[in-house]
Amino acid sequence: MKNELQLLGKKIIEKKVQLAEEIHNERLKGISAREKEQLAVVEAGILEMRAEFIHLFGEALLKHANEEFVHESIAKWGKETGEAIFQLGVPLDEALKDTRFYRMFIWKAIREEVKKTEMTIDTVFDASSIIDALLDEAVYYFSLTFVEFHERMLNEAKKAFIEVSAPVxxxxxxxxxxxxxxxxxxxxxxxxxxxxxxxxxxxxxxxxxxxxxxxxxxxxxxxxxxxxxxxxxxxxxxxxxxxxxxxxxxxxxxxxxxxxxxxxxxxxxxxxxxxxxx
CATH class of the missing domain: 3.30.750.24 (STAS domain)
Structure with missing residues (x-):
């Protein structure tokens, strides 16, 4: 079963660029032409960000025994991405819609591999417990960082307002x-x-x-x-x-x-x- 999890991890890493593009294309369906034009400027960076995230799930299956390393990697990604998405001006509720697409396309890749190699049901359940838990953890760190930067921006705006609201x-x-x-x-x-x-x-x-x-x-x-x-x-x-x-x-x-x-x-x-x- 351990070897099967590692095989799934390798396949996810091999397909990370393809999965990142599929997720990205799916997300583009729900936005306007103007928003697509704005995203085109940073599209390469977003695709790289998506591929890096998917890579972490592959590593989690490869190194599922080393939980500390996996959790640290997910936390780091969540914090860095939360800041990056905030700087792009994307609303938090809009950014969190990506969660469903990551879950959908990663599991699509896993299903294909499970059918191809006839893996055991235990492997599927283990992969599910690892991936879903880490996805929730990534969302937590992403949201936490996004909110921290949002509050910081509000405090800075409030400070600026206060400074100009008492002019002598x-x-x-x-x-x-x-x-x-x-x-x-x-x-x-x-x-x-x-x-x-x-x-x-x-x-x-x-x-x-x-x-x-x-x-x-x-x-x-x-x-x-x-x-x-x-x-x-x-x-x-x-x-x-x-x-x-x-x-x-x-x-x-x-x-x-x-x-x-x-x-x-x-x-x-x-x-x-x-x-x-x-």
Whole structure:
């Protein structure tokens, strides 16, 4: 039976290029002409990737006693391919459709060899347990890596958004405006503190107008962070003026017990600037 498994492994390796092409051609049937044109640029690399994957299943049957080597190879392939497919911009659900085709065409090759050599049923079951388990493992590592890179991209995009969402805009030599738009979460609040203090010191400000007209909601956490920014700026000798507090937000602040009496406020940004220029 061991010799039969090794024979199956050799046949899969011998046919890896043919199987890779069959799988690839089958996958092309389900995509548009435009997508085919885009894939043509990297088609050689994808075929090589497919053939390498199929080769691993052949090795698994050849070296089924050396499970550690096989699992390490599958994990390596899954991680490298997960990253490569992510970089190509292929959605995860679309990429995972390949699983069915690998299973279908590898087993097609095995069936042909089993019929030709009249292998035992035990060999078929052993081959099934090896191939199906490894395919599931490859999908796990592939998906895990793909998701990790996707989350990394989202975090980088969020970081970039945060960095441009708290701009300190100089108006005159000593006056600047910080317009806030949207919701303020803990991460953005922390960045707000850091960038505001750095900019105030760098620009040598005497006044900073914090405009909240674009802020939809203010809760206890946001209000507390605003107080911290104002107090920290005061230590640097910068006076803060808050503008644009909406009626709904004003009502919310009162209801949760937030007192802005110690902070200078103006109805509008224009009013704050006019008062400073008087």
């Amino acid at each position: 805009v100089p108006v005159t030599k000593e006056i600047a405006i910080l317009p806030l738009i949207g919701n303020v979460d803990a991460e953005r609040a922390q960045f707000l503190m850091e960038t505001t203090l750095t900019s105030a010191k760098k620009l040598q400000l005497s006044h900073l107008i914090l405009d909240l007209s674009g802020v939809l909601t203010v809760d206890t956490m946001v209000a507390d962070q605003i107080f911290k920014v104002v107090n920290a700026l005061k230590l640097l000798g910068v006076e803060t003026i808050i503008t644009g507090i909406q009626p709904e937000i004003s009502h919310t602040l009162v209801s949760i017990g937030i007192d802005f009496k110690s902070i200078q406020t103006k109805a509008t940004l224009q009013q704050a600037l006019e008062d400073l220029y008087d």
